[in-house]
Amino acid sequence: MNVPISPLANARETDASFPVEVYRRDFPILAKTVNGNPLVYLDSAATSQKPRTVLETIERYYTEFNANVHRGVHWLSEQATRLYEDARGKLQRFIGAAEAREIIFVRGATEAINLVAQSFGRTRLQPGDDIIVSHMEHHSNIVPWQILCEQTGANLRVIPIDDAGELQIDAFERMLSPRTKIVAIVHVSNSLGTVNPVERIIRSAHREGARVVLDAAQSVPHMPIDVQSLDCDFCVFSGHKMYGPTGIGVLYGKAEWLEAMPPYQGGGDMIRSVTFEKTTYNTLPYKFEAGTPHIAGAIGLGAAVDYLNSIGMESIRRHEQELLSYAHSRLQTVGNVKIIGNAAKKAAVISFVLDDVHPHDVGTILDQQGIAVRTGHHCCQPVMDRYGIPATVRMSLGLYNNTEDIDALVRGLEVVRQVFGIANV
Amino acid sequence: MSDLRELYQEVILDHHKKPRNFRRLEGDVRRVEGYNPLCGDRFTVYLQMEGDIVKDVAFEGSGCAISTASASMMTESVKGKTRAEAEDMFQKFHALLTSPQIDTTGLGKLAVFAGVREFPVRVKCATLAWHTLHSALQGKEETVSTE
């Protein structure tokens, strides 16, 4: 849809530096005050804020084009269908998929993983087969595989991580065998920030004939991704973490696998013809999109992709990398702070603990100053157990964060230290 | 800052740093675990009854300042009470944090937790140990979860 992004959109691509103050104005929520202080939003890994262009695109869809897709011969339905399919094309190009039919719209990363587990995994796994995940997976990339193991008699194997929060790749490669059928691995860890060497993991897995499911929920919003050069078999991510709406996400799969997979859910749109004797399934991608999809969500996500393209994923990556190293060095100046996860390659996330102060208390005191961070186990209880801690404080970045946000966090942590009487010694 | 001072009062910080009755009870005791999945707070409350009297009560585990201080102050306030008095205190404490009116009668030092009212997500922290005790008083032994 042609909602203008902003008058400055074209200037951006040629702007060598990163005009973060200009981009901040694209996000209406950033002007809010929380508990009497300007909002400092450092929780984009949980969900990102939405730029005005996404909000306006959704509103415009509902005010001007709302209709069901693939169903009506009337003008509105044609428009809605075109916009919905345009969005699919935007997502295809954004992640470098070979064909639009390899983009399946789902609710989010979680649903996509469940779809792969139940449709791909369930028909292929035998008792004694292996599924490999890592110790740093989100619960969403553990539990669907545990369920699948129970259903099929396959075994779940876990790649260990070291003290720095890096995968022990040698251990992974020793774990691989002809029994390995699926490797499900997170690209960027939402709890540690580690960027995993997924190219190597995918190559090694393919040598043993295993298929790789890449959990890209925390990488797609932060760096350029090309599924064809990565050569992953499946790739999943959520719209709401990449400046799009909630309730919409993507399953990418190589057409070869998607073609062979049985439907995940039955209903309208996923069928070609239904009689009580036999139902013929629709072609890709519709075979996996049963029922009326989240049309507005998909179109909104398409607008988010346009927005990201107008800035450029490489620029976003560079900006966030600079900010991440700034945050690392500033946090190290705060007494009693211990950073959890010191991988050589990190993106957008820093988890830390403050000696003698529970993360939940840190979170409350920061919130009083308008600073939003996440505290808890971040749906990664195995990671917390690995480091022997119940929880961490996590700050995570989006393209709109600036050094002032980091400075506010550091000041906020000093207030925590004052409240708890552990001022500088 | 003023709301924060209301929440993190000196007494609370003191009990957080030096929790009282922070130990395991052996022998003929009831032992109930309390767990708050949101933040990972986990306590075990030990309760030793003598007839109808709370003879001893102690706890172990780890949690945030609010939940630790609340557990610590709870043990101090119910020791020596009858089962009915301890139950009554649980009801009053719960009401202090969750009912529309602030009523601190009969709560003594526990009134400092009124500040938690301003922080709805922290109410579970302050009441975790109390829910666990409540369960122990009723003779239950399963894990109490605040979810």
Ligand SMILES: Cc1ncc(COP(=O)(O)O)c(C=O)c1O
């Ligand atoms: C690495 C990772 N995988 C999967 C998910 C699940 O995403 P969603 O809840 O949007 O399905 C998340 C979200 O927290 C995540 O960070």
